[in-house]
Amino acid sequence: MGELAAEQHAKYILKVEKKKDDIESVLMEHLRINGVYWGLTTLDMLGKLSAVDQETVISWVMSCQHESGGFGGNEGHDPHVLYTLSAIQILALFNKIEILDIEKVSNYITTLQNEDGSFSGDKWGETDTRFSYVAICSLALLKQLDKINVEKAVKYIISCKNLDGGFGCTPGAESHAGQIFCCIGALAITGCLHYVDKDLLGWWLCERQVKSGGLNGRPEKLPDVCYSWWVLSSLIMIDRVRWIDKEKLVKFILECQDKENGGISDRPDDAVDVFHTYFGVAGLSLLEYPGLKAIDPAYALPVDVINRIFLN
Amino acid sequence: MHGRPRKSATPVDENASALKAAKIRSLQSQFLENHHNHIYTKEALEINAKLIECNPEFMTAWNYRKLAFEHNISSQSESEKADSDHIKSIVDEELRVVENALRKNFKSYGAWHHRKWVLSKGNSSTERELRLLNLFQKQDTRNFHAWNYRRFIAGLKNISDEKELQFTTDMINDNFSNYSAWHNRSVLLSHLLEKKVEGYFPKEIFLKEEYEFVRNAVFTDPDDQSGWFYHLWLLDQTVKVDMPNLVSSWPPHGSEITKTTFPVILLFNEPVEGVNLHTVSVQVENDITKNTTWSPLSANKFKCGQAWLTHLTIPPGEFNSSKIFQVKISSEYPQGIISLNGVPCSRNWSFAFGVSVCHDVQPEGHSLRISMGEENFSTIDVNSNMMNFLKSNFDLATDYEQPTSSKWKSELIASEIDQYRELLSWAECKIGKLTLARLLMANDAMITDTAVAPNMTHVEEVLQLYSELMELDPTHYQCYKDEYSLVFLKQVTSSKESLMKYCCQYKESMSLNITGNVCLRFNSLSLSRMGSFERLLWVQSLDLSHNQLHSIEGLEALQLLSCLNLSHNKLVSFMALDPLRFMKSLRVLNISYNEIGAHTVDTRRYLCSSPLSHTLDYDKRFEEFATSDEKVVNFWDAYSVFSGLDIMQLDITGNAAVDERFVLFLVKLFPGLKWLDGEELH
Numbered sequence: 005m006g007e008l009a010a011e012q013h014a015k016y017i018l019k020v021e022k023k024k025d026d027i028e029s030v031l032m033e034h035l036r037i038n039g040v041y042w043g044l045t046t047l048d049m050l051g052k053l054s055a056v057d058q059e060t061v062i063s064w065v066m067s068c069q070h071e072s073g074g075f076g077g078n079e080g081h082d083p084h085v086l087y088t089l090s091a092i093q094i095l096a097l098f099n100k101i102e103i104l105d106i107e108k109v110s111n112y113i114t115t116l117q118n119e120d121g122s123f124s125g126d127k128w129g130e131t132d133t134r135f136s137y138v139a140i141c142s143l144a145l146l147k148q149l150d151k152i153n154v155e156k157a158v159k160y161i162i163s164c165k166n167l168d169g170g171f172g173c174t175p176g177a178e179s180h181a182g183q184i185f186c187c188i189g190a191l192a193i194t195g196c197l198h199y200v201d202k203d204l205l206g207w208w209l210c211e212r213q214v215k216s217g218g219l220n221g222r223p224e225k226l227p228d229v230c231y232s233w234w235v236l237s238s239l240i241m242i243d244r245v246r247w248i249d250k251e252k253l254v255k256f257i258l259e260c261q262d263k264e265n266g267g268i269s270d271r272p273d274d275a276v277d278v279f280h281t282y283f284g285v286a287g288l289s290l291l292e293y294p295g296l297k298a299i300d301p302a303y304a305l306p307v308d309v310i311n312r313i314f315l316n
Numbered sequence: 317m318h319g320r321p322r323k324s325a326t327p328v329d330e331n332a333s334a335l336k337a338a339k340i341r342s343l344q345s346q347f348l349e350n351h352h353n354h355i356y357t358k359e360a361l362e363i364n365a366k367l368i369e370c371n372p373e374f375m376t377a378w379n380y381r382k383l384a385f386e387h388n389i390s391s392q393s394e395s396e397k398a399d400s401d402h403i404k405s406i407v408d409e410e411l412r413v414v415e416n417a418l419r420k421n422f423k424s425y426g427a428w429h430h431r432k433w434v435l436s437k438g439n440s441s442t443e444r445e446l447r448l449l450n451l452f453q454k455q456d457t458r459n460f461h462a463w464n465y466r467r468f469i470a471g472l473k474n475i476s477d478e479k480e481l482q483f484t485t486d487m488i489n490d491n492f493s494n495y496s497a498w499h500n501r502s503v504l505l506s507h508l509l510e511k512k513v514e515g516y517f518p519k520e521i522f523l524k525e526e527y528e529f530v531r532n533a534v535f536t537d538p539d540d541q542s543g544w545f546y547h548l549w550l551l552d553q554t555v556k557v558d559m560p561n562l563v564s565s566w567p568p569h570g571s572e573i574t575k576t577t578f579p580v581i582l583l584f585n586e587p588v589e590g591v592n593l594h595t596v597s598v599q600v601e602n603d604i605t606k607n608t609t610w611s612p613l614s615a616n617k618f619k620c621g622q623a624w625l626t627h628l629t630i631p632p633g634e635f636n637s638s639k640i641f642q643v644k645i646s647s648e649y650p651q652g653i654i655s656l657n658g659v660p661c662s663r664n665w666s667f668a669f670g671v672s673v674c675h676d677v678q679p680e681g682h683s684l685r686i687s688m689g690e691e692n693f694s695t696i697d698v699n700s701n702m703m704n705f706l707k708s709n710f711d712l713a714t715d716y717e718q719p720t721s722s723k724w725k726s727e728l729i730a731s732e733i734d735q736y737r738e739l740l741s742w743a744e745c746k747i748g749k750l751t752l753a754r755l756l757m758a759n760d761a762m763i764t765d766t767a768v769a770p771n772m773t774h775v776e777e778v779l780q781l782y783s784e785l786m787e788l789d790p791t792h793y794q795c796y797k798d799e800y801s802l803v804f805l806k807q808v809t810s811s812k813e814s815l816m817k818y819c820c821q822y823k824e825s826m827s828l829n830i831t832g833n834v835c836l837r838f839n840s841l842s843l844s845r846m847g848s849f850e851r852l853l854w855v856q857s858l859d860l861s862h863n864q865l866h867s868i869e870g871l872e873a874l875q876l877l878s879c880l881n882l883s884h885n886k887l888v889s890f891m892a893l894d895p896l897r898f899m900k901s902l903r904v905l906n907i908s909y910n911e912i913g914a915h916t917v918d919t920r921r922y923l924c925s926s927p928l929s930h931t932l933d934y935d936k937r938f939e940e941f942a943t944s945d946e947k948v949v950n951f952w953d954a955y956s957v958f959s960g961l962d963i964m965q966l967d968i969t970g971n972a973a974v975d976e977r978f979v980l981f982l983v984k985l986f987p988g989l990k991w992l993d994g995e996e997l998h
Contacts, residue, residue: 192922195931
């Protein structure tokens with residue numbers, strides 16, 4: 005198998021960006037802004053961000069902003085924190101966060117914090133630790149983390165810690181790699197990883213690696229390339245990534261490529277999509293695959309972008 | 317996005333897809349227009365319902381339904397308001413739309429949330445919801461949305477924890493490989509325990525049965541992970557000491573030290589908050605000192621840490637005295653010391669030691685370069701003063717009240733050990749071996765509670781098990797290696813005799829005022845992890861070279877450390893050296909031949925003090941310090957870790973990050989630097 009088909013993947017992403025009339029694209033329209041973030045971050049890791057017209061992208065992103073300050077998944081769609089984070093991340097890639105009305109966007113996010121420290125995704129009240137991560141990551145990137153009650157936010161996340169060391173979406177919910185990434189990411193950004201039993205969680209996470217070398221999201225499930233991000237970045241943040249076989253994982257991700265048409269799928273020989281292309285490339289970057297820009301495991305943006313924001 | 321086979325699209329496929337797409341697109345634009353114009357007619361709702369059926373992930377579509385619901389309920393005529401059937405029909409319609417959407421995609425967050433939202437308005441039937449849940453949980457026993465929804469309904473309808481527990485029993489009996497059911501079982505049992513429900517409290521009542529229950533599962537299919545994780549939880553419930561406790565301190569109880577100023581270290585079993593003048597009293601002779609401040613050896617904004625430090629100085633007026641000052645440190649109000657889980661310390665502790673003033677302060681004139689090579693050591697004379705020195709430093713403070721172990725715990729663990737030894741005799745099962753190793757360690761730890769020296773009865777067997785695991789499961793080799801290192805260190809530090817084998821005495825010609833008399837030599841032991849710090853607080857000179865250390869987490873507790881050799885290890889960045897920022901006594905440091913700067917990924921990035929994790933503000937002084945020549949990003953972490961230290965001798969060669977510019981930067985950073993990479997500086 006051996007190699008990352010970087011050229012093909014870049015071409016695939018640029019192609020998907022233009023394709024709008026097939027059923028897959030239409031069914032993804034509600035989260036197009038997420039798709040743009042996945043596509044652009046992948047291009048940046050491949051060193052090909054300049055292939056995109058910055059102006060066009062930025063003006064489209066801003067057109068997704070709702071009067072409340074939050075962003076929708078597409079023009080005219082209702083705002084939600086999930087889409088707001090992607091908007092901020094896209095602007096961060098282009099070093100254009102300053103064009104935002106920072107107070108307006110921050111206010112949208114801070115009003116979504118609940119009494120118990122948790123976050124709702126939007127005004128309709130769905131609560132999930134995914135939204136805690138998204139809110140914390142967004143505000144940190146905007147340098148407005150002190151606008152929320154961080155202590156309560158952390159307490160809520162800890163209340164979702166399970167007896168196997170992992171985290172679920174709400175208190176009592178089963179541990180799941182995606183939720184674990186969100187909780188660990190939020191705790192990392194707020195400097196609270198001392199609340200985590202790193203050995204216990206590290207063991208649960210490293211047991212996600214199955215015979216094929218791929219990672220699953222929880223026990224007795226199939227491996228999937230997107231877990232190369234959720235599980236791997238969590239392991240890196242708690243410094244237990246040595247506990248998996250990195251080479252085997254690299255091999256698994258490379259096997260999920262469509263080397264002819266570009267793109268990466270969830271499993272070998274499945275249909276590709278931008279989501280899995282991003283997570284595959286991001287996973288390879290975390291595994292120090294040569295030729296890829298380093299990505300930060302907590303903020304899910306290239307390290308040079310994060311350093312630029314926090315170390316100046 | 318998941319599980320669709322890869323195939324090239326034929327023109328026929330593409331055509332069909334385009335047609336379908338156009339239909340949905342038209343529905344979408346109609347819907348958005350209705351939404352923006354607040355149109356909530358029956359027709360509009362039908363368009364929305366069709367759209368949701370095609371794409372249950374479209375959040376805006378679900379939002380619209382909530383708006384329509386609110387609008388239609390509030391705009392009812394008087395007669396409609398009186399007719400409860402009317403409201404019910406609106407609710408039923410929403411529930412029907414949700415059910416349709418779930419049949420299409422039973423993992424749709426939007427669908428499940430909408431159902432919860434509608435039900436929270438009232439008018440729900442427990443029967444109906446449980447029927448729906450049974451349908452989805454049969455389809456996929458691992459559907460966590462369904463399990464979460466089940467928890468929501470149980471809360472809404474006050475279904476008892478015991479009833480839900482029975483549900484998990486049924487699911488597990490149906491199929492042992494149901495991690496979700498085991499997980500929910502552990503959550504429910506924890507609730508019952510917390511609420512002290514009869515039959516579940518105290519925990520020994522249910523633990524024995526649970527061990528039997530899980531044994532059935534695990535013995536039936538040892539390769540299925542589900543039961544094993546549950547067993548780990550049971551073990552944790554059995555042995556854990558859910559309370560913060562002081563496990564070690566320096567100076568040791570009953571010792572006598574000769575210093576004018578000295579650190580006092582408190583080391584707990586877990587990170588705690590609340591160590592201060594009110595909770596801990598410091599008595600010098602009979603005066604309670606009022607101006608000591610305790611600080612945690614951990615940079616975070618929450619003032620918590622596992623190791624706490626203060627410094628004491630003998631009053632200046634007493635410098636010429638030859639008397640020995642008695643110092644006593646004791647818990648004044650232990651309940652004020654609280655773990656991260658909010659559990660207060662409930663045991664009193666204290667330790668006392670004597671301090672005589674150090675008269676012969678050796679001037680630190682021109683020092684020789686300090687080396688940890690073989691030629692500079694002699695083995696410790698068993699009869700010398702050295703042994704006494706080590707003895708007094710090593711003995712456990714006997715004033716700590718140890719938790720007493722219950723008989724039921726030791727019986728249970730012993731029985732489990734027998735059971736799993738038996739399983740391993742006929743099943744080559746990696747998690748089984750790991751479980752046995754954990755059981756043996758737990759067994760020894762429990763016996764330790766009642767004795768002074770740690771019990772090491774099974775340590776050889778445990779080390780053997782980990783060695784077997786490294787071979788049996790090479791994918792997770794490093795996980796077992798790390799645990800092996802920790803157990804090995806526990807063994808080495810468990811007694812004076814075993815520890816003595818690793819201690820060497822510096823020869824007289826060395827600068828003893830810097831190195832101390834004794835060096836602890838843990839070099840070349842294949843250690844991938846460092847531990848047992850509670851037994852090493854007395855160490856002044858430590859050789860950890862030629863190991864496989866990626867991190868030195870916990871080393872900050874060794875506040876007396878003045879000479880540290882970390883050469884030939886696997887440290888990848890300055891952030892990995894973060895614990896050094898707290899080690900103000902450090903004068904000699906060797907970090908040569910590591911991997912600093914050789915990797916694009918730094919796994920210590922969020923476990924150290926830095927602006928990225930909001931545990932430290934970006935130090936603007938760095939920019940003033942660095943000349944325009946130096947790349948800010950490359951050295952800010954070195955500056956952050958090293959700027960408070962007074963290093964006299966440094967070895968740093970053999971790291972990718974070290975070039976000429978960096979060397980210049982270091983010389984500037986350490987004004988007291990006399991030796992760099994073996995060369996004397998002038």
